[in-house]
Amino acid sequence: MRKIFFAILIASGLFACQQNPANNKDTQNPNEHLVMATLWYQRASECRALYYQAFNAAKLSLDKQLATYSGKKAKAVVVDIDETVLDNSPFETNSIRTGKSYSSAAWKEWTDMAKAQATPGALEFLKYAESKGVETFYISNRDTSATKKTLQNLKELGFPFADEAHILLKTNTSVKTERRNKVSETHDILILAGDNIGDFDEFFEDRSENYGFGKVDSMKALFGAKFIVLPNPMYGSWEKHVLKSDRKLNAGEKEKLRIKRLIGYEEI
Numbered sequence: 001m002r003k004i005f006f007a008i009l010i011a012s013g014l015f016a017c018q019q020n021p022a023n024n025k026d027t028q029n030p031n032e033h034l035v036m037a038t039l040w041y042q043r044a045s046e047c048r049a050l051y052y053q054a055f056n057a058a059k060l061s062l063d064k065q066l067a068t069y070s071g072k073k074a075k076a077v078v079v080d081i082d083e084t085v086l087d088n089s090p091f092e093t094n095s096i097r098t099g100k101s102y103s104s105a106a107w108k109e110w111t112d113m114a115k116a117q118a119t120p121g122a123l124e125f126l127k128y129a130e131s132k133g134v135e136t137f138y139i140s141n142r143d144t145s146a147t148k149k150t151l152q153n154l155k156e157l158g159f160p161f162a163d164e165a166h167i168l169l170k171t172n173t174s175v176k177t178e179r180r181n182k183v184s185e186t187h188d189i190l191i192l193a194g195d196n197i198g199d200f201d202e203f204f205e206d207r208s209e210n211y212g213f214g215k216v217d218s219m220k221a222l223f224g225a226k227f228i229v230l231p232n233p234m235y236g237s238w239e240k241h242v243l244k245s246d247r248k249l250n251a252g253e254k255e256k257l258r259i260k261r262l263i264g265y266e267e268i
Contacts, residue, residue, distance in 0.1 A: 029099040030251040031092075033100055033258065037233040038092040048120045050231045055121035058191050058228045065190045066132055076187035077129050078180060080194035081140035083232040085126070086116040087151065092234050104143075111146045114153035119230065123158060130160040135187065137161070139179045141170045160172075177202040196231035207241045 010180075041047050062077070082088050089111040098216065111209060126136045136159070142150055147169055154162035168179040176198065183189060197204040197212065200222075202217055216223075223229060242261050243254055 008243055012172070018071045028251050028255075029096070030101050030254075031095045031099060032251075033255065034092050034096050034234055038041045039095065041089050041231070042093075047231055051120035051122070051192055052195070054230055055125040055226050056127055057224045058193060059075060060212045061225050062129060062132065062191055063158070066134075069188075072136075073135045074186060074187045075124070076137055076183060076189050077134055077191040077193065078137045078139055078183060078189050079122075079126070080196065081114075081138055081142060081150065081154075082236070083124040084193055084199070085119055085138075085159065086231050087119050087217075088116050089234065090115075104150040110146075110151075111142065112260065114149045114156065118157045118159070126160050127158075129191075134190065135161055137177050137187070138165060138167045139181050139183070140167070141174045142177075144169045144171055156159050174198075175202055175205060191228060193224060193228040193230065195230040196236050196238075197229075197238055205237075206240065211238070211241055 032135060040077075058077075066075070079085055088110065091107070094110070095102065095106070099179050131137060136148075136227065138161075140150070140155070147164065150169070151162050151164070151167060168182065180189070180192075194200065197216065201219075203219070204212060206212070207215075219227075243257055244258070245253075249257065
């Protein structure tokens with residue numbers, strides 16, 4: 001009888017393993033890969049330090065440029081919003097816990113809360129820029145339908161120039177060139193800050209050759225000077241080139257491709 005009992009237990013366990021999404025690469029939580037990145041972003045003091053380092057560099061660069069500025073236009077800094085001045089990592093946490101893939105509806109639910117917190121050093125830097133007579137323009141790929149709630153979020157945190165004249169959200173393209181050019185018509189842009197390489201120049205948008213490394217190398221003198229990069233290991237346009245495929249991939253296939261793209265002993 002005992003043998004039969006244990007046989008049933010073993011069979012039940014095997015069945016449970018087969019039904020458990022964690023053991024099935026095709027049905028696993030599609031956001032499992034975000035756990036370590038989001039945990040680092042929220043809990044690593046190194047992440048906080050990188051934000052302070054970036055905005056300290058921005059302040060030094062701004063002071064240097066203002067000391068020699070002889071232009072006629074008004075002066076401006078241009079910043080991205082998400083993971084540049086606002087921390088949306090709770091949205092990533094919710095995605096991990098629910099297992100739901102990103103959707104515009106889920107993102108809208110989060111942005112409508114207007115509860116994102118300021119990233120370390122962002123508010124202080126933009127207030128400093130304001131004290132020096134430099135305006136801030138927020139160029140983000142949030143949809144224009146999010147304007148009201150985004151401004152509410154920025155205003156409640158005390159960000160300067162949080163008004164419709166200084167926010168340019170996405171209309172028909174995620175490429176920000178046209179919006180940057182619009183700012184340049186009336187202002188000299190002294191600093192651009194963002195967590196995505198496309199936040200700085202359209203030149204970086206095409207990463208088809210060696211993930212765009214060569215393009216970054218060719219403009220390395222501008223990073224830390226005019227271009228200020230903020231840390232974001234959770235998501236970004238870089239992912240498109242890591243997961244490049246001729247067909248739609250499921251969670252397990254994406255994970256295999258991520259591992260394949262890593263550089264190990266064999267690739268050195």
